[in-house]
Amino acid sequence: MTETVKIDLYAKNLDETKAIASQIAQLATTGTIILLEGNLGSGKTTFMQAFGCALGIKTPITSPTFTLIDEYIEGRLPLYHIDLYRLEPSQVPSLHLQEYWRGEDFPLGVVAIEWSSKLLNLPHNYLQINLSVPMQSSQPELLQNLDNDLDNIFLEDLSEERIIQLIAQGSHHAQILNQFQA
Numbered sequence: 736m737t738e739t740v741k742i743d744l745y746a747k748n749l750d751e752t753k754a755i756a757s758q759i760a761q762l763a764t765t766g767t768i769i770l771l772e773g774n775l776g777s778g779k780t781t782f783m784q785a786f787g788c789a790l791g792i793k794t795p796i797t798s799p800t801f802t803l804i805d806e807y808i809e810g811r812l813p814l815y816h817i818d819l820y821r822l823e824p825s826q827v828p829s830l831h832l833q834e835y836w837r838g839e840d841f842p843l844g845v846v847a848i849e850w851s852s853k854l855l856n857l858p859h860n861y862l863q864i865n866l867s868v869p870m871q872s873s874q875p876e877l878l879q880n881l882d883n884d885l886d887n888i889f890l891e892d893l894s895e896e897r898i899i900q901l902i903a904q905g906s907h908h909a910q911i912l913n914q915f916q917a
């Protein structure tokens with residue numbers, strides 16, 4: 736049976752998200768695969784910016800929404816940062832993402848994929864990171880003034896609070912969470 740470990744975290748502000756991302760970067764090893772899920776603006780790219788910083792990457796990490804795949808090779812581990820937002824699930828196989836975790840054509844490193852739910856075939860083992868904004872925002876008065884049209888606004892704009900759920904699948908990724916200090 737595949738080992739699964741889950742940790743639910745709460746970040747009250749941006750700095751707490753960054754601290755969580757840095758710690759995971761410190762625990763990441765060659766072959767770590769990170770699947771990032773969460774609405775637009777929930778903080779997937781922000782998480783990876785802090786993650787990359789903690790790996791020692793000096794190049795500013797930007798959103799790969801348009802480039803699809805960005806490679807950073809100057810840190811402790813190579814980082815392949817991917818964003819599937821603009822793709823249909825049927826277009827994803829042509830990116831041959833498995834090349835990044837096979838370690839033949841590219842040096843093995845960390846693969847991080849935003850909008851990973853578009854992957855038709857998930858890797859066998861991974862660390863999934865789900866980012867969301869708690870419904871009970873710390874600024875209820877702001878929420879009340881929004882004409883109840885909550886579907887059309889980014890709740891993320893209102894609050895720095897995030898719920899960060901970590902789910903490790905397989906022993907490599909479970910080990911990362913077993914060492915994580917909440």
Ligand SMILES: Nc1ncnc2c1ncn2[C@@H]1O[C@H](COP(=O)(O)OP(=O)(O)O)[C@@H](O)[C@H]1O
Binds near residue numbers: 753897
């Ligand atoms: N606690 C937090 N964690 C992550 N991002 C936060 C937090 N608080 C505020 N933000 C802001 O939310 C936005 C997240 O945007 P981004 O990382 O591009 O989201 P995504 O990649 O998920 O679409 C950034 O402007 C970031 O500064």
Ligand SMILES: [Mg+2]
Binds near residue numbers: 779780781798799
């Ligand atoms: Mg993003």
